[in-house]
Amino acid sequence: MENEIKPNKVVDARGSFCPGPLMEMIKAYKEAKVGDVISVYSTDSGTKKDAPAWINKSGNELIGIFDRTGYYEIMMKKVK
Amino acid sequence: MSSKILILGDGASGTIMANKLRFLIPREDADITVLGNSPMHYFKPDGIHIPFGLKMPRDSVKPAKMLFNYGINYVQDEAVKIDVNNRKVNGKSGKEYDYDYLIIGTGDRYTPEDIPGYAESALHFYDYNSSIKLRDALNNFKGGKIVIGPSSIPYQCPPAPYEFTFQLDQYLRNRGIRDKTEIHYTYPLNRAFTIANVSEFVEKYFEEKGIILHTLFNVESIDAKSKKVNSLEGESVDYDLLVLIPPHRGQQFITDSGLAGPSGFIDVDRYKLNYGNFDNVFALGDATNLPVSKAGATAHFQSEYLANRIAHEISGDVYFESYDGAVACTTVTGPGEAITLYFTYERPPRANFNSKMDYLLKWTSADTYFSGMVRGIM
Numbered sequence: 001m002e003n004e005i006k007p008n009k010v011v012d013a014r015g016s017f018c019p020g021p022l023m024e025m026i027k028a029y030k031e032a033k034v035g036d037v038i039s040v041y042s043t044d045s046g047t048k049k050d051a052p053a054w055i056n057k058s059g060n061e062l063i064g065i066f067d068r069t070g071y072y073e074i075m076m077k078k079v080k
Numbered sequence: 081m082s083s084k085i086l087i088l089g090d091g092a093s094g095t096i097m098a099n100k101l102r103f104l105i106p107r108e109d110a111d112i113t114v115l116g117n118s119p120m121h122y123f124k125p126d127g128i129h130i131p132f133g134l135k136m137p138r139d140s141v142k143p144a145k146m147l148f149n150y151g152i153n154y155v156q157d158e159a160v161k162i163d164v165n166n167r168k169v170n171g172k173s174g175k176e177y178d179y180d181y182l183i184i185g186t187g188d189r190y191t192p193e194d195i196p197g198y199a200e201s202a203l204h205f206y207d208y209n210s211s212i213k214l215r216d217a218l219n220n221f222k223g224g225k226i227v228i229g230p231s232s233i234p235y236q237c238p239p240a241p242y243e244f245t246f247q248l249d250q251y252l253r254n255r256g257i258r259d260k261t262e263i264h265y266t267y268p269l270n271r272a273f274t275i276a277n278v279s280e281f282v283e284k285y286f287e288e289k290g291i292i293l294h295t296l297f298n299v300e301s302i303d304a305k306s307k308k309v310n311s312l313e314g315e316s317v318d319y320d321l322l323v324l325i326p327p328h329r330g331q332q333f334i335t336d337s338g339l340a341g342p343s344g345f346i347d348v349d350r351y352k353l354n355y356g357n358f359d360n361v362f363a364l365g366d367a368t369n370l371p372v373s374k375a376g377a378t379a380h381f382q383s384e385y386l387a388n389r390i391a392h393e394i395s396g397d398v399y400f401e402s403y404d405g406a407v408a409c410t411t412v413t414g415p416g417e418a419i420t421l422y423f424t425y426e427r428p429p430r431a432n433f434n435s436k437m438d439y440l441l442k443w444t445s446a447d448t449y450f451s452g453m454v455r456g457i458m
Contacts, residue, residue: 017371017425019274023233026268026298026312046276053270057296058313 005063007039007075008032014071018046025051025074029060032078037063040074047074083110083394086169086179088159090116090144092454093185093365093379099149099456100383104391113153115171118144121454122208123446124376125237128244128412130211131218132251137208140446147454159186162337164361181390184346184355184363186334188236188374190326195231197302202324205244206236217321218251223260224320227309231299233268234345235325236366236374239421241265242272242282243411244323249289250415263290264317266297266309278421278429285413299324328374330367345369350425351402353386362386372425373407380453381406387456410442418442 011028013021021042028038040051048065051074055062063075085101087094098114105112126140148154157171162182169177190206192198205211228245235241245265252258265272265286271279272286272293286293298312302324308316309324330344339355340346346363348355350370355361364386365379372378385403392399405425412418418438421429452458 019233019269020371022269030312050270054296054313057270 005037005075008036009038011038011040013047014041014043016042016044018044018050020044021047021074022050022054025076026054029058029076029078034078034080036078038076038078040076041068041071042074043071048072051076082108083180084178085110085112085181085183085390086177087112087114087183087185088116088162088169089185089187089365089367090114090118090154091121091185091187091365092376093187093367093383094183095121095144095147095454096380096383096456097183097185097364097387098152098154099147099454100387101390101456102149102151103456104387105394107151109394111153112151113155113177114148115155115157115159115169115177116144117156117158117172120144120208121147123449124206125240125442126446127205127207127211128240128247131205131214131244132247133215134247135446137212141208142450147450149455160333162333162339164337164339164355164358167360180360182361183386184334184339184361184367185365185379186331187366188328188330188344189332191329192326194327194329195299195301195324197304198231198324198326201302201304201307202322202326204323204325205240206325214323218248221257221261221321223257225262225264225318226321226323227264227266227317227319228323229266229294229297229299230268230325232327233274234374235328237409238274238373238375239278239409239411241267241325243413245291246285246289246411246413249291262292264292264294264319266294266299266311266317268296268298270295275423275429281419328366330369334367340369343369350405352389353382353403370405372405373409375407375409376449376453377408378406380458381408383456410438410445412439412442 011024013024025040061077066073120141121144123140126135129135157173161170203214272282273279300312301310310316334340335344347369353362364382366374389399408422410420417434420438423429
């Protein structure tokens with residue numbers, strides 16, 4: 001499914017420790033338009049828990065968490 | 081040939097670096113110039129205690145120029161532009177400064193303007209005057225709802241908001257108005273602190289003391305009229321007294337010089353502290369974008385590596401050490417008790433126990449800082 005979606009913004013937060021990736025995602029969210037898809041690349045395992053919690057609380061949509069080679073990608077859609 | 085070392089900033093980072101370098105490098109081998117325009121050097125950790133009358137403000141400041149060791153050229157000027165390709169810095173005075181080594185220790189700045197309503201409604205304890213203003217507001221407080229938190233991440237001294245909250249709880253008990261006061265704590269993440277095991281300790285304390293925690297709360301706006309603080313995530317909390325750490329950014333001239341994006345924080349090598357491909361341009365302390373606490377202790381550990389590296393290079397020696405991400409902070413947790421956290425990039429902190437020794441360490445930290453640390457002795 002993820003191959004069909006092209007993010008409007010990719011945040012490469014690999015190598016950054018918690019809470020860096022989440023804060024980068026929030027920064028990208030603030031700058032994005034409703035309907036935009038944001039992808040965050042992270043190597044910090046904590047982001048797997050923190051980012052979905054934030055996406056859920058803020059009422060946005062988690063498209064998925066995908067394992068990549070040496071990192072993972074969190075994809076979200078700004079719905080509000 | 082004598083090297084020219086130019087240091088930008090006369091706060092903790094710039095002053096410690098200059099003093100350490102002067103100890104390590106003979107005067108004939110290097111000129112050390114510091115650009116800064118602070119009349120006073122403020123020991124910021126005292127800002128947590130001033131609002132409760134636990135520290136007298138006058139004990140937390142010293143004239144900035146008195147803190148530089150002999151042989152340092154301290155110039156009352158402020159950098160407005162850096163040209164790393166041509167090794168030049170322009171000062172506000174119109175003067176131009178050239179260098180062989182550039183060390184950026186210009187810290188960060190508060191940007192309350194990033195939050196609508198902040199200026200009319202929020203108090204904080206992150207600078208000298210604001211701590212005194214908050215002291216007076218607390219003195220007049222008779223009970224109600226106090227909301228505390230950082231508005232966003234990053235901010236200086238990550239434990240400071242919870243340390244302030246611990247002390248506020250005790251202060252209100254001492255005044256006999258704790259039962260008339262609700263304390264609410266907001267935090268941008270889904271826990272009470274950035275680091276999970278410290279967070280467990282803080283949350284346990286909050287539960288014991290009846291402090292209400294609101295997680296995933298990134299402040300978006302404040303409605304001063306209806307006294308509500310609103311989060312980006314869609315939550316609103318009412319307040320009678322709002323203690324909100326303002327948003328932080330790096331210095332504007334860093335962004336204008338092309339050394340950082342809009343955040344103003346400089347990307348440096350996490351182990352070597354140099355900027356980009358330049359092996360003669362460094363940043364330390366709050367000015368960097370490193371994933372470590374923005375704290376004086378960070379600048380102190382970084383300066384230990386950086387001053388030694390530059391001194392070795394100038395003398396023709398080799399130096400293989402690097403900065404390992406060391407940070408330490410001591411926070412007061414209750415009457416006569418404190419806890420010290422020490423961590424590096426690879427080693428998370430352990431929050432195991434409170435101790436009297438840590439409390440004494442914290443209580444004498446301004447004296448230790450002004451008499452030893454900032455002088456480059458420790």
